[in-house]
Amino acid sequence: MTSLATGSDGRIRCAWVGSDAEYERYHDEEWGRPLHGDRALFEKMSLEGFQAGLSWITILRKRPRFREVFAGFEPAAVAGFTPDDVERLMQDAGIIRNRAKILATIGNAALVSEMAEGELDALMWSFAPVPGTRPRTFADVPAVTAESTAMSKELRKRGFRFVGATTMYALMQSAGMVDDHVEGCWRAG
Template sequence: MSTTFLGPDGEPRCGWAGATPEFLGYHDTEWGFPVRDDRRLFEKLSLEGFQSGLSWRTILAKRDDFRTAFHDFDIEQIARFTDHDVDRLLQNPGIVRHRGKIEAVVNNAGRALELVEREDSLAAFVWRYEPDAQNRAAPQAASTSAESIALSKELKKRGWKFVGPTTVYAFMQAMGLINDHLHECVIRPDVERARIDRRTQHQRPL
């Protein structure tokens, strides 16, 4: 069962945020806040793929190097990567040097461009899988959901790689498709307000 810890301000936060110093800022300012920017969504899907079998601490520590190596996760630029670029990235000590995962990011960039052409944006597609809050498991009590399974299945159908249900669920947690902060966490209300603001802005006529 997930527990809280008291941050430096004496307020409770999700227990994992206290595991290492760099987690606190990520937890307080990024994790769970809604994201509709295609580049950031693609980055997170890519980094979650790299995390497979590793810890998020490892990926977070290397995130700046990943951003440099992958041109700040510019989808169009990555889609043009060649085998030479893959070989070059395999020599980069700043990232996770796993050929299959690197090739998956290049492949997925191409698939993302196809998706954007059909769906207008990656965000428009991904946010269709925002779950109904009434049917959700308790915060941090699950590693997959019906929605993450459905999104994973659809992405795989469209040719994406390293997007299993657990990877996709972690992506949904981080990108704010669900508010998975513990109920006692001081950041949870901030995330919920941001999610409400996102819905209001999205529904506002142009």
């Protein structure tokens, strides 16, 4: 598989972006940039959990609706969701209607709301590895690392769900804890 592709604007990007304008924007403006804040990281954790088994572009396109129906991913608000809210979400075609993922998001919100301000941010970033060698090709980009496995284990120990090691590595990439822009990508620093 090719590791680089030229976008519609002539920029060379990581090939996973393809020619989709929303993917180009996400790659250029969000993916791999450091993301901090409990609410922002809770949202990222939730959306990565919903993504499990699906393509990220599906989640990205549905993200505005997810934000709307999940109260902007404010942990305290989501933690207060009732069984009626679960049924409402199960009927909403604008999101991924997976009961287990919806319940996990609500449960995870309750756990985040019990944490001190900044604790989720500090916890997640404590697993960020020391920056290493930039990947030359997609083959050099792992799906799981020791750090994502450790993050997953710690989160699971605390009761979080849909936080497997592969999902947490995807979060680490998207939240800028690791920089997996391949050599030659215009975003590769």
